[in-house]
Amino acid sequence: MSLKVQRFKCWRVGRPFLLLTLLTLQPFNLSAAKAVGPDDMVLVSGGEFVMGSDSNDGKIGFEVGMDSIPKHKASVPAFWMDRYEVTIGPYRKFVTATGHEPPSIWKDYKEFGYPAPEDNHPVIDVNFNDAEAYCRWAGKRLPTEEEWEKAARGTDGRLWPWGNQLELKRLNTEDSKRNWTTPVGSFPDGASPYGVQDMAGNAMEWTSSIFQSYPGAPKTIAPDKKFRILRGGSWGMPANPFARPAHRHFRLAELAQPDFGFRCAKDIK
Numbered sequence: 001m002s003l004k005v006q007r008f009k010c011w012r013v014g015r016p017f018l019l020l021t022l023l024t025l026q027p028f029n030l031s032a033a034k035a036v037g038p039d040d041m042v043l044v045s046g047g048e049f050v051m052g053s054d055s056n057d058g059k060i061g062f063e064v065g066m067d068s069i070p071k072h073k074a075s076v077p078a079f080w081m082d083r084y085e086v087t088i089g090p091y092r093k094f095v096t097a098t099g100h101e102p103p104s105i106w107k108d109y110k111e112f113g114y115p116a117p118e119d120n121h122p123v124i125d126v127n128f129n130d131a132e133a134y135c136r137w138a139g140k141r142l143p144t145e146e147e148w149e150k151a152a153r154g155t156d157g158r159l160w161p162w163g164n165q166l167e168l169k170r171l172n173t174e175d176s177k178r179n180w181t182t183p184v185g186s187f188p189d190g191a192s193p194y195g196v197q198d199m200a201g202n203a204m205e206w207t208s209s210i211f212q213s214y215p216g217a218p219k220t221i222a223p224d225k226k227f228r229i230l231r232g233g234s235w236g237m238p239a240n241p242f243a244r245p246a247h248r249h250f251r252l253a254e255l256a257q258p259d260f261g262f263r264c265a266k267d268i269k
């Protein structure tokens, strides 16, 4: 079995352990504007919003990870956010322009039975460093997880980008049985209050944030730069809890998987 298939299968097999971890481990220690910015970015307004989860959002340890509590107020300055996940088309231009190593899945997709890369699908099989390098090349940056969550949930603490009820027709997750990415923007009814799309499902998205406990968490751990936060779940995961925007997913920064993608943010000058 190839390393790539092993990696993905290990991840899938490992999901019960993730849930077990969430269950058993102590914490490791619109007023929304829809202005269109450069490169089809949308303006996310600055200010306070509801971040994180509590027991009202689901059973702690099952639907709500121990690392996602408590629910708290956070605040970010206004910023630009990509409306869509970064797609293969522009990522290919980045690779050509810079000589950056392309995702290995571009070469071996046939071997593993994956669909051929298509320009309007999100780029996947990228690690944190790839994502950061692309955003820098594009004159942007990765969003923090605070920015990502505000762009996905707005200010009112909703559970999903469109509201409080999970509706599987609004996103691409394992539940939809597509078993792969969809072209970005395929679920316009799944947009967030700011008009940002695919914030639940499709490609899971790297943020710039280092994994650490939230303020007021029952227990804290020291931040570790080796781990970065991904958000939003993916085509290969059940929607609940993984694609719920408050769900945190931490992985080694150098890890690439066939469902790891990203989008970029940008400061307002």
Ligand SMILES: [Ca+2]
Residues within 6 Å of the ligand: 085, 198, 199, 200, 201, 202, 203, 204, 205, 232, 233
């Ligand atoms: Ca996504």
